[in-house]
Amino acid sequence: MPKFSDAEKEIIKQKLMQEGERLFTSYGIKKVTIDEIVQAAGIAKGSFYSFYSNKEHLYMDIAGNLQFKMWREMDAFLNENRSLPPRELCKQCFLWMFKELQRYPMLKQANSETADYLYRKLPPEVIEAHTKDDGHELIKLQEYGVQFKCGIEIATKTLQTLAISFLNLQQENAADQQTIMELILDGVLKEMISDEGD
Structure with missing residues (x-):
């Protein structure tokens, strides 16, 4: 599991929320994949699971x-x-x-x-x-x-x-x-x- 500082965690979480909102709004929840979310947020897939299941x-x-x-x-x-x-x-x-x-x-x-x-x-x-x-x-x-x-x-x-x-x-x-x-x-x-x- 990746180790992030509190500041890094906040930046990553905000990026996930920002890009997630953009993707969910554009394509709907069913069509968006975790791969698309992490690519848009610029993080590794494993890092996503440090924040969300x-x-x-x-x-x-x-x-x-x-x-x-x-x-x-x-x-x-x-x-x-x-x-x-x-x-x-x-x-x-x-x-x-x-x-x-x-x-x-x-x-x-x-x-x-x-x-x-x-x-x-x-x-x-x-x-x-x-x-x-x-x-x-x-x-x-x-x-x-x-x-x-x-x-x-x-x-x-x-x-x-x-x-x-x-x-x-x-x-x-x-x-x-x-x-x-x-x-x-x-x-x-x-x-x-x-x-x-x-």
């Missing part, structure tokens, strides 16, 4: 990093819209995130096929860690008055399922996509979130 793990690391950037931007959105009733705030936040996906092509192109593939290829603990990260963001919504009628874990998994479903709507025209998303969100959020009028 497989390309799917790298993909999840990149996706998590991109989501983290979006969540930081979401903080500003929540602050600007904190006067909305809780259910409406959650709905507008979810719709805002889907508009923001335009800035993150790798996340935007994910769909149920991508999710199914990752669930098959990754160990359950990697998927569970991703779910926990999403759950932490939902907990943050509670600071803005959002109270979930169900547990955070169920709310997280429900909203993750919705997110993948909404990604599958990308073939629809923009007006239909927006209408469908709003109808689904209205129904789901009514069941999940307590509101002032309840």
